[in-house]
Amino acid sequence: MAQRRVTLTFLGAAGTVTGSKYLLTVGPEDGGGQGERRILVDAGVFQGEKQWRLRNWEEFPVDPATISDVVLTHAHNDHVGYLPALVRQGFGGPVRATEGTRRLAEIVLRDAGKLQEEAAEEARRGGWSKHEDPQPLYDVQDVEETLPLFETVQFDEDVDLGDGLVARWTRAGHILGSASVRLAVGGTSVLFSGDLGRHDHPLLKARGTPPASDFVVCESTYGDREHPEPEVEHGPMADAVSRTLARGGLVVIPAFAVDRTQLVLKVLVDLMRSGRIPEVPVVVDSPMALKALDVYRDESLGELRDDVDTDDFTGMPELIEASTSRESRALNRRFDPMIIVASSGMVEGGRVLHHLARLLPDVRNTVILTGYQAAGTRGRSIEEGARSVKINGHYIRVRAEVVRDEEFSVHGDASDLLDWLRDLGREPETVFVTHGEQDVARHFAGRIAEELDWTAVVPRYGEVVSLVPGAAHPKDRPPDPAG
Template identity: 40%
Template sequence: MNKVKIHFLGASGTVTGSKFYLETPEQNILVDCGMFQGVKELRELNWEPLPIDASKINCVLLTHGHLDHTGYLPRLVKEGFKGDIIGTPPTLAIAGIILRDSAKIHEEEAERANKEEYSKHNPALPYYNHKDAEKTIGMFSYSEKDEWIPLSENIRFRFRYNGHIIGATFIEVDLYGKMFVFSGDVGRSEDLLLFPPERPEWADYLFLESTYGNKLHPEEDVENILAELITRTIREGGNLIIPSFAVERLQSLMYLLWKLYQENKIPNIPIFIDSPMGNNVLSVFETYPQWHKLSIKEYKAMCNHFNIITSYGDTWKTIDDPRPKVVIAGSGMVTGGRVLTYLKQMVDRTSTTVLLVGYQAEGTRGRQLYDGAHEIKIFGKYIPVKATVKHLESLSAHADQNELLHWIQKIKNIPERTFLIHGEPASLDAFRVKIKTSNGWQVHVPHLHEVVELSL
């Protein structure tokens, strides 16, 4: 019998910080290595060393490039990890962009906190810096999807297409003849830019995300809603600010707005894309056309339609531009990035509309706006919220409950254990009951730092 220990080091009882450690007699594998985001209690977990020896991890397998799945990597390297960080080529391209951007934000936040003295730490230090990010990126090693890669005599893995964002996969790990399936983040069956997710056929042990385990995405006429908001913005001489995730959501919004203009459903209003990271992600779409639906011709025509901002000086020129306009800027949950500069200047105006276009985790400014906060804190100062706040849930890159149930429907066997991860407590519990009722499977919701031992 081979003893395998599973350590739930993140995204357990919460949505963020995905980290799952497989301790085996032959190899020690970490699946994803994300940062915690959201409420302070979660963010503080990022500063605590992992309850495992990082130097004993042989490799990290990445489901996709998002920060809550990759953002802890430079800290892992600082803790002594020396192995390979393995993902699909577009996942590693996205992860590199995100880690460099994250390091820059950490450095800027520390610098601003020290200058304005609003941190209790003296001096405030960046979580990691550019040098840390570059060292980590140097450890990247890519594997193509659908190829079985041996890690040792009795362990192999493969990546399989999963929608969600470009490069994203679910991971099948064959351990001593047992199939461990890590869902990563499951994409939508009808995505604007990406193909439908593939689905696993066999899972002895299933690790299933539950972000929308208790919800169905609403049927929204997204094109009509965007057209109406733009008409209102022009009529009131205001600004439509869309905080956007740089990966996938930004490109989907660009595609929607470009399509609306092509079909004469909106006038030629100035649209500014202010997301350095998002601009870099666009190049990944150009490099890996086989991973998405857009032709190169469509991609180039779409990009040419927008005012793409490259410097912080141009951010201020855009703010000072008196014309009605649309600004799409990072970050999607309003936790950092260029969108903070726009909101600091414009969220106190009644002519401003803020459109939230995805999941807003607890403790983020995006969630505060979604919940109707009368003020938000930006750069240490409270700004009154007089803007109209709208939310488009159907643009989410995450599968809803029905789509998740469809995703597991192809599994031929009954998994020995199904672990529900990457969800908030209400979502996890509702989805646990749903799977148990509809499938009759044994479902477990692990807590943070729980260790499950299996005999294979």
């Protein structure tokens, strides 16, 4: 039987951190040109710099109706947020994911559809769009047509996708439901890391070790850095909260609704219990985060660590859940010391914007950034010391204190990623380093080559590679008889 042709096309998270999309194309078993299979691994939207965000609106490189399946690593928007756009353009196949990912993706996508509609309407009313009739990338109806396509899978079980394709999901320890996905077909295998967590997630069960594969696609978000040592864990947050409250200010923490908000709450509970910060009201101002919190509270999913219960991230003296717009706006009339946790984590949308518009100009207040801020986002601008940021068409002066606490990241650092690769058990043909800013990805590829002596490359956006197993590595090839 002829070797099946298998190619991989990098349609996102190549040259940038967001927009994860990898297209695996598998030729027919007879080696002919008919009946090829297309599987899309992740379907994320691009975020951050305009040059990447504009790609969300470009025609998809292949007809979405010809994609047979989508397999998902986890539920963050830059991995699932393009799904309704695919459906709008004709995709109708199964979307396979773990139960935790399915539950969270439902929340993420419904919120994204609503925000898409609201952004288009605000641009229409405000007149700041260059289009006469701004349209959303997709709408709520597209989301509702997407959700029935989900099919759930179990961790660490082989799933037969048909046509000789077998998939396997292994815990990635990043967010609830997150996984690395291995696809095997036609004598070759490729492993997609997804976003990898650190060795120990504060709330969730630890990541697992997937089976070795011929090819590996590995993320590199934090591939150029190491996280702080545990003994200084959350020192920046504890100090910033204490001094802000002492001067009568308010603390606002932009946080992703999924996983990051839950981690922030756990740390605040720990800091209050230990007396490192005063006991003040903590507000979760995000309907999406509150819905995600309910998923994290569902112990039937079996995702929480054995030594964690829900009280560890909700058991504070006064937890205010602002689920409605009215409850959110009412916070603008409060000036008593409090901590407001609101999405989005990179300050690109959501209720955090109206809190920042009010709080940024006052030197008594503090903004605590709790994770990676992609290039081109408001969060990155604030992090880098911008004197003003544009919010809903208006420039807002930045006079509040800005603090960064990197310990909230549940992305593995460079050592975590290298350990994950080592644990795979054997050297792959190639490691494709993705999901990182260009310099970071190159740096991490260099570390793989230097420390593991493996072939590691940084693919370009749109690049197509052939996944042919068994190609000899240069160091394994016999000497050339010709000298």
